[in-house]
Amino acid sequence: MSKSLLRLRSGLLLGAYLALSNSFASADDVAGQWNQWRGPNRDGISTEKGLLDAWPEQGPDVAYSVKGLGQGMASVAIANGKIFTMGNKDGNTKLICLDQANGEIEWSAPFTPAKGDPNCTPTVDMAAGLVYGLSNDGVLVCCKVDGGEVVWQTSFTQDFGGKIESSWGYSESPLIDGDLLICTPGAPDAMVAALNKKTGEVQWKGKAPSGKLRGNDGAGYSSIIISKASGVKQYVQLVGHGMVSYNAKTGELLWNYDRVANTTANIPTPIAKDDYIFCSTGYDDGGTALLKITKKGNKLEAKEVYYKTSKELQNHHGGMIMIGDYVYMGHGHNNGFPACVEWKTGKNLWDKSRGAGTGSAAIVVADGKLYFRYQDSTMALIKTNKAKYELISKFKLPTHNGESWPHPVIAGGRMYIRDQDELACFKVAK
DSSP states (O other): OOHHHHHHHHHHHHHHHHHHHHHHHHHHHHHTOBOSTTTTTTSSBOOOOSBOSSOOTTOSOEEEEEEOOOBOOOOOEEETTEEEEEEEETTEEEEEEEETTTOOEEEEEEEEEOSSOOOOOOEEETTTTEEEEEOTTOEEEEEETTTOOEEEEEEHHHHHOOOBSSTTOOOOOOEEETTEEEEOOOBTTBSEEEEETTTOOEEEEEOOOOSSOSSOSSBOSOOOEEEOGGGOOEEEEEETTEEEEEETTTOOEEEEEOTTOOSSOOOOOOEEETTEEEEEEOSTTOEEEEEEEEEETTEEEEEEEEEEETTTSOBOSSOEEEETTEEEEEEBTTOOEEEEEETTTOOBOSOOOOOSSSSOEEEEEETTEEEEEETTSEEEEEEOOTTSOOEEEEEEOSOOSSOOOSOOEEETTEEEEEETTEEEEEEOBO
16 A cells, blocks of 8 residues: 555544544533533433442542632522533622532622522523522622623612512522523513623513412512423513513413412522413422413413322422423422322322431432422432332432522532532532
8 A cells, every 4th residue: 555545544544533523522511511500401411421329428529619609599500511500709799600610709700799698590502601690688780700790780679679579689690591590580671581692782662461460579589491382482481470481582462371470489490381370389388280271362371280288299499300290209398208290190109208307308310210309408419210119229418508409419429409608519429
């Protein structure tokens, strides 16, 4: 074979090798992302595989832990080797960035005096190089991913006339959709609003539903999701007066449903599937509903498939996750009784059980298993077996600085647990 042919073959082989290597790197990068509240699809489902089938009695090994994040109930977002979270520290609300590899703080950006601890999990747009956070009193900030420089900020209360339904402060994680940032100021003429993600300029405002409705005025504690029910792209949110939906292009209020609203705090993020919306709220006057979104002429209607009272079925907070035709959740006020709910009927297929821990349970799913983080700092690994509840493992988290409400995050073969001023990173890969 001539030298020129050898060089050509070597070049082709090297190119193929590099392309293959890059394809693996890209797949790993995607698998390790958790760029917003409840993950890439806002459904609480991690794409991670090859995780531990069971945990040692003392729990998985700790890769590292870090202090200095301040107070708050924010969870974490992870993108391109960086961790983002929020905290009340030194009298300011701060957006914080850490190195995912070792937990070292890269930057900490104060953007408003703290009036309460932040509850928002940051939203990261790596393509634009921007990250977004929301303070307890409704100051929305956009910072650069590299360095934390504040690009723009706006106030839900001062700039929109918004309010939160009760006294625990704004808690949503804003949604990035293309060039838009979708958020919930909670104002009569701007219950939901679309902003230019790069400048903060208002693109449209969606009015609050009117009339005599259950619940309270203002934003709730939930976060917006996207639905394409009946072929119409819409932003669905749970607010003080229950479920609302807005046309994604115009901000027109498409439908609302108030029966599920409680008068204290409407918290869980809804679930959208096909033409249906599943929603649950806590307290004595909440409950669970399945809605079917149908067309009537040029309008959309939300038809109630079923409604369960709060005593029958409720997710106080901690979230709900759909796998196939079943919704997994913690049931009960201040409780996380493990529940597997048949999507179309609302029937709980698991016997009522206390489960591994006490209090409400914040949950995610990874590698086909449920991760329950109980309010008392118990972590539980549970099978997604619709036939019966099966606990695999449990352990006590090493810290319990406050109520264990921030949702766990599974990314890059590790589990991240925020506990007020501290963040712990556990090795959960096989």
